[in-house]
Amino acid sequence: MQINRLLEIVYILLDKKQVTAKQLAEQFQVSQRTIYRDIDALSAAGIPVYTNKGKGGGIRLLDQFVLGKSMLSDKEQMDILSSLQGLNALNVPDVEPVLNKLAAIFNKNSTSWIDVDFSRWGSDSTEQEKFNMLKAAILNRNVVTFDYFSSYGEKTERIVEPVKLIFKGQGWYIYGFCRSKNDFRMFKVTRIKNLTCSMETFAREIPGDIWSDPLDMNNRTVKLVLKIESRMAYRVYDEFDQDSIAKNPDGSFIVRVNYVEDEWVYGYILSYGNDAEVIEPEHVRDIIQKKLEASLRKYL
Incomplete structure (x- = not known):
C-alpha cells in the first residue's frame, strides 16, 4: 500500500504543485506523521520534494521536475507507457488510471496509439463478447465450459481452465487445461460455441513451454508448395511470411508453408478458387x- 501511496503523492504534487500534510493525511486516511515519513522516503529515493513551514507553506516538488529524469530513461518511460497502452486496449481493469498518472509523472503524451478488436470482419457483437468472457475468465481464473467443434465437425463438451489467449497462424486460440482430456490443449476461438463462465476458480499454473506441441491435437503437419496467381498478391503478402514467398518471372508466386493438415487447410486452399494450385x-x-470435382457435379 505504501508504494501506491507514494506514487499517488508524487502525482498529486505534480498536479496541484503544493499541498499540506494535513490535506494528504485526510485524503489517504493516515496520520500526518505517516505523511512526513512518506516524504522522507521520497527524498531518500531521489525525488526532490521539500516542505515550507509557516503561512502559505506546504509540500512541494522542485519546479520543472519530471520523475522519469531521476529514475528512468526516456526509452524506459516510453516502454512502460506502451505496455500499459497495450493492456488498456485489451480492456484490462484499472489500467487507464495508472496510465494517465504515469503519463503525467513522465510528462509524456498518453495519446492512445493501439486498439484491439478480437472479432473477425463481418462478425456480430457476440464474437467480441466471447473474447471478453475468455479474458475475464483468464484474469479471474474461472473455469469455463463450452461446446467445441473440431475441424471435422465433431462436437464435444469441454471443461477448461483457461490460462492464455494466443494469436497464431491467422487465428485466435485459447490455451488451457482441458479436464475432459486431462491435459493442456489449444482451442480455436471461432469453433467455441455456448461459452459459459462458472464461479469455480482454479490455481493451475501455465507450463513453461506451451509451444512444445502446439495445435497438434493428434493432427499432423504437411509441407505445402502452392502456386498462386499474381492477382492474389494482396493475399499472398498478407497471409504468408516473406521468407516463404518466391516470385516467378510471370508475376505468379510459389509459396512454401507448413500447416496442420485438416479440413481447414483444404478449405483455405479452395478459398483461392482457380488462382491457386497445389504443387506438392x-x-x-x-x-x-x-473436392473440386465433387463441387462441380452439384452444378451439372
Missing part, C-alpha cells in the same frame, strides 16, 4: 482435385 504434396493435390 501429391496426396493433397489429389484431395483438392476430388
Whole structure:
C-alpha cells in the first residue's frame, strides 16, 4: 500500500504543485506523521520534494521536475507507457488510471496509439463478447465450459481452465487445461460455441513451454508448395511470411508453408478458387482435385 501511496503523492504534487500534510493525511486516511515519513522516503529515493513551514507553506516538488529524469530513461518511460497502452486496449481493469498518472509523472503524451478488436470482419457483437468472457475468465481464473467443434465437425463438451489467449497462424486460440482430456490443449476461438463462465476458480499454473506441441491435437503437419496467381498478391503478402514467398518471372508466386493438415487447410486452399494450385504434396493435390470435382457435379 505504501508504494501506491507514494506514487499517488508524487502525482498529486505534480498536479496541484503544493499541498499540506494535513490535506494528504485526510485524503489517504493516515496520520500526518505517516505523511512526513512518506516524504522522507521520497527524498531518500531521489525525488526532490521539500516542505515550507509557516503561512502559505506546504509540500512541494522542485519546479520543472519530471520523475522519469531521476529514475528512468526516456526509452524506459516510453516502454512502460506502451505496455500499459497495450493492456488498456485489451480492456484490462484499472489500467487507464495508472496510465494517465504515469503519463503525467513522465510528462509524456498518453495519446492512445493501439486498439484491439478480437472479432473477425463481418462478425456480430457476440464474437467480441466471447473474447471478453475468455479474458475475464483468464484474469479471474474461472473455469469455463463450452461446446467445441473440431475441424471435422465433431462436437464435444469441454471443461477448461483457461490460462492464455494466443494469436497464431491467422487465428485466435485459447490455451488451457482441458479436464475432459486431462491435459493442456489449444482451442480455436471461432469453433467455441455456448461459452459459459462458472464461479469455480482454479490455481493451475501455465507450463513453461506451451509451444512444445502446439495445435497438434493428434493432427499432423504437411509441407505445402502452392502456386498462386499474381492477382492474389494482396493475399499472398498478407497471409504468408516473406521468407516463404518466391516470385516467378510471370508475376505468379510459389509459396512454401507448413500447416496442420485438416479440413481447414483444404478449405483455405479452395478459398483461392482457380488462382491457386497445389504443387506438392501429391496426396493433397489429389484431395483438392476430388473436392473440386465433387463441387462441380452439384452444378451439372
